[in-house]
Amino acid sequence: MSFRQLNREVLMTLNRRQILAGSAAALALGASLRPARAAGVHSDEIVIGTHLDLSGPAAAGMPALRNATELALAEANAAGGVHGRQIRLIVEDNGSQPQLAVRAVQKLIRSDEVFALLNPFGSGTNAATIGQAVQAGTVVFAPWAASSVMHQVAGGSDLLFTTVQNYNTTMNSALTRMLPEWGVERLGGIYMEGPFGDLIHAGVTPALEAAGLTEAATAAYRPGDIDFSSQVARMRAANVDTIVAATITRETVGVMAEVKRLGWDDVRVLTAIPGRSTVVARLGGADTEGLYGVGGWRLHSADTTDPGARAFMDAYQAAYGDIPDENAANAYSYTKWFLASLEAAGADLTAESFTEGARQTRHSDFTTYAEAGFENNHAMPELVSIDRIEGGAWVPQTEPF
Template sequence: MCSFGLKAALLGGVFGLAALPAAAQQTKVTSQGITPTEIVLGTHQDLSGPIKSWGVPVTNGMKLAVEEINAAGGINGRKLKLIVEDVGYDPKRAVLASQKLVEKDKIFAMVGPLGSPTVLAAQDILLEAGVPQLFPVTSAEFTYKMDPKNPQERLKFNNVPPYTDSVRAGARHLIQEKGLKKPCVLYQDDEFGKNVLDGFTQALADTKLTAAATTSYKRGASDFSSQVAKLKSDGCDFVVLGTVVRETVGVMAEGKKLGFSPVYFGSTATNVVEVPALGKELTEGFYAVGGMEIPYRDTAKGKAKEWAETYFKTYNMEPNTQSALGYNDIMTFAHYAKLAGKDLTGQKFLAAMESGDVFQDMFGSPPVKFSPTQHLSATVFLLQQIKDGRWVVLKRDLTN
C-alpha cells in the first residue's frame, strides 16, 4: 500500500474510534511482546486430543506463514515469534496455557486459538490483560459479538463463518430445495453444539417447521447408538449434525447399521477433507457449509497451487481447510500489523484492524474487512457436498 493509502487507512481507524461511545474509547490494549526486532504471538491448539485433525494442520499452516513472513524480512523489520501450546481440547488446560502465554511469554496477541469450549474458557484472561484475540478457529458468536458496556470486547475479531448463521442458511436452503418435512438435530453438548442447535432452530422458524427430534451427546463420546435409534424411530428425513470429524462418521456408520439414511448436513466443523477420508463411502452425499473451497493440491491454481505444493513438501501432508485457515490467520495479522506502521503499538494495531482496509487471501475466500462496530468479516457461505470422496461446491452465495 502506498504511504498516502496507509495514512488514510489509519486516519480512518482513528476517526472511527472518535465516533465510538465514551466507554468504548477506554479499551485497554497491550503493547507487550513488541520489541525493535520481534513481535511475539501465541496460540493454543489441540495437538494430541480429539480434534487434533484440526489442531495439527492449523498449527502447520501458521508456522508456514511465520516462516514465509520472516524469510521476507518480517513486518516493518520485525520478525514474528509464534509460541504454540497444546491443550488437548481441554478448557482447563486452555486457561492455564493462556495465563502462561500472557503472563510469562508476554504475547502481543492470541492468534487462531482452536475450539469453542477452549476459546470460551480462556477468552476473559486475554481481554482483561488487553491482549487481542484474533481469528479463533471456531465460529461461535461469543468470538466476535461485543457488549457495549464492556470496552475490552473490542479486542475480539473473527473471520470464519458463524456456526449459527451458516447452519441456518444451509439448513433452510436444503429443506426448501428438497422439500424435507421432518428435520432433526444431533449436537455436541457444549458451546459449539449449542450454536449449531440455534442455527437449526432458526432455520425451522424460517421454514415454519417443527423439529421431529432433538438429541445430544457429550464431548468425546464414541457411541451414538441410542441417539441414532431415536432419530430413526422419530422418522427424521433431515439430520443436522453439530459434530466434528470422527463423531460425524460415527453417527453415519451407526445409521447405516440401522438402515437409516436421511439427508445429513453439517456445520463448517465438518467441511474438512478428514470426513470423506475417514468415512469413505459412508459419507458420500453428505452436505456441509464452509468459508472456502478446499485447496486440493492437484486442482489448486496460481499462488494457491504454489502454497499447496510447499505445504506438502514441508509437512508430508496434503493441504486442507485447516492448514489454509492457520496460514490465513497469520497472514491476516501481518496485513494489519504492517498497516499500523513501523511504530507499532497496541492502540495503532487496533485502529488498523478497525480501519475498513481489506485483506484478500489467495484461496478465493470472501474478503476480510472490519470496522469499529463489525468485528466479524465472514457473512457469505459455501454449500458443499461430498462426491466421489471430495468436497464439491454447490452454491457460493448462501447468506442470511
C-alpha cells in the same frame, strides 16, 4: 474454523455458567496484568504467542496449525518482516485443558510479554483465557473457537478479532435457502449436548419457523459417543426426510454409518460446518457418500490448479514434507490477515493502532468465498455453500450465498 472439526474439546462439555464463570475469573486476573506500554514490540522484532493442544485429544491435528502459522511468518520474515521488524512466535501447550491454558497464557503475557495471541486453539481453552489476555492489553487474533461465545466472554473487547464462522448464523442461512429447494416436510435434528449443539439448534429453529415447520424429532448425544443407533432410530420412527447433524468428525461418520446400515436411502443428512471436512470424507469412505455439509471456506485437493492454493501447498510440502489439509490452509490464511493488520497498523505499533489497522484491512485468498473484512471485530460476510460427498470428495451443490 472448520472448527472446525478440531473444535471437539472442552467447550462441548461446558455449560453456559461454567464458561461465564471462567471468563469472570480470567478478567479479574487480567486486570492486574495490563502493561503501561505495547508489550512484545521492539526495535527489531515483534513477539507473539499461541497455545495449542500439543498433548491432548486434538494433538494429532496441531502440526497443521503450527506449521502453517510458522510458514506464513517465515515468509514475511524472509521478505524483511513488518516495518523492518521480524516476527517471533512462542508456542505453548494447553493440553485441551482450561487450567493449563490459563498458565500458558500467564507465561506468555508475564514472562514473554507477547504483543498478540495468534491462532490459539480450542473453545474451552480460549474461553478460559481471552478475558485474561484482553485485560492485559494483548491482542487475540483468530482464536479457533466458537466466535459468538468468545466475544461474549471477552466483554466485547476491541482487542479480540474472530474469523471462525458462527455456527448458528451459518446453519440458519443454509436451511433458509435449502428447506424450500429440497422440499423438506419433516426435519429432525441430532445434537451434541452442550453449547455446540445449542448453537446449531439456535440456527435451525428460526429457519423452520420461517418455513412454517417444526422439528419432527430431536435426539441428543454426549461428546465421545460412538454409537448412534438410538438417535438414528428415533429419526426413522418420526419418518423424517432430512436430518440436521450437529456433529464434528467421528460423530458425523457414526451417524452416516448407521443410516447406511439401515439401508435408509431416501433420507437427506446435513452436517454443520465442523462436520464438512476432508477428514470426514476420507475416514468415512463409502458410509459418507451422499452426505451434505454446510461449507464455510474453499476446499482444494492435492492436485489443485488454483495458483494461490498451489503455491501454499508446494511451500508447505517443501518445508514439512507433508501435504497440508484445510486446517493448515485456514491457519495460513488467518496468519496472512494478521500480518496485513500489522502492516496497516504502521511502524508505531500499539494495541490501539493494530485495532484500527485490522479494521481497515480486507482479506481474500484461496480459502475465502469472497473478500472479507471485520465488522464488530468478526470476519464478514459469513457466506456458506452446500456441498455433497460424491466419489469420496466434497462437491459443491450451490454457489456461495
